[in-house]
Amino acid sequence: MPTTNRQLVDLLGRDAESLLNYTARGFKRETLHLPGADFVDRVLSATDRPPNVLRNFNLILNSGRLARTGYVSILPVDQGIEHSAGASFAPNPTYFDPESIVKLAIEGGCNAVASTLGVLGSCARKYAHKIPFLVKLNHNEFLTYPNQFDQIPFGSVKQAFDMGAVAVGATIYFGSLESTRQIQEVSRMFAAAHELGLVTVLWCYLRNPAFKTAEKDYHVAADLTGQANHLGVTIQADIIKQKLPENNGGYNAVKFGKTDKRVYSELTPGDHPIELCRYQLANCYMGRVPLINSGGASGEHDFSEAVKTAVINKRAGGMGLISGRKAFQRPMAEGAKLLNLIQDVYLDPGITVA
DSSP, X not given: OOOOOHHHHHHHGGGHHHHHSOOOOSSOGGGSOOOOTTHHHHTGGGSSOOHHHHHHHHHHHTSSTTTTTTOEEEEEEOHIXXXXXXXXXXXXXXXXXXXXXXXXXXXXXXXXXXXXXXXHHTTHHHHTTTSOEEXXXXXXXXXXXXXXXXXXXXXXXXXXXXXXXXXXXXXEEETSTTHHHHHHHHHHHHHHHHHTTOEXXXXXXXXXXXXXOSSOBGGGBHHHHHHHHHHHHHTTOSEEEEOOOOBOOHHHHHTOSOOOHHIIIIISOSOOHHHHHHHHHHTTGGGTSOEEEEOOOOOTTHHHHHHHHHHHHHHHTOOEEEOOHHHHXXXXXXXXXXXXXXXXHHXXXXXXXX
């Protein structure tokens, strides 16, 4: 195995050989703009982003255990809005207190903490200078009955700037009936953020009942999520957050839109998860806009799943992981341990880009 970290190999289990020794056959690593300590100078400085955006991006890259590696580990805790505070925090009620969220991000060695306007605003004067704040500005709330599936603004870029945040985040439900309005809202939000020097992070999620068939859930198809990423970078997201792809061929299965058979035969040959994740990255302007993957819901095998997701993201050319429920729905020391394990993947020189 390329890595000498026995714990990581053990957590990967039967997938270790396939994930650690795989050689990509679609997009070659030499064609990608890869993460690195010099990413801002090498890639971002060539863009039209104002100098303060470059500075704040560098601040994120130079924080936490992954400082100066070019990789990021971010703790996101905004689930209380959509999934309800009770469902999110009952497994560990200490996280009803926003300060605990920030403490976990610091204890876990994260590059940044991402949460709501209310959470981060409630303890900004104590912590905004200690860890980079990423304020998530729109949400989908599930108290309205019957439930609506829409992302609506809960705050402004100016409020995030005033509390000392270095970045703002937003979600767009690409494919939904509301996506056209959301694209326009977030586009304006990101333009305002760049004017104030804030980094922009976009949750590029799919949402349409037609994307889920009896056989598969194509909300996590490489081709459809890849196109969502491509729309996200078009409105100048500085970082794309996307779910790890689990399948491919969404366009063909749902029978809509435009694709090309070479997407499946040449650009994503086979169904190896590193190939599928690399297609997501290719749609982020070949890595000029970094890709971070989400950690997913908490479950029985959180530690092994977190390590597996990190290995796939890193070997595909991604910049890191943004993992929340796996970390905060357990005691703080255990949550910090899980975050550290994710970071160990990115710190391991033996785990290289495929």
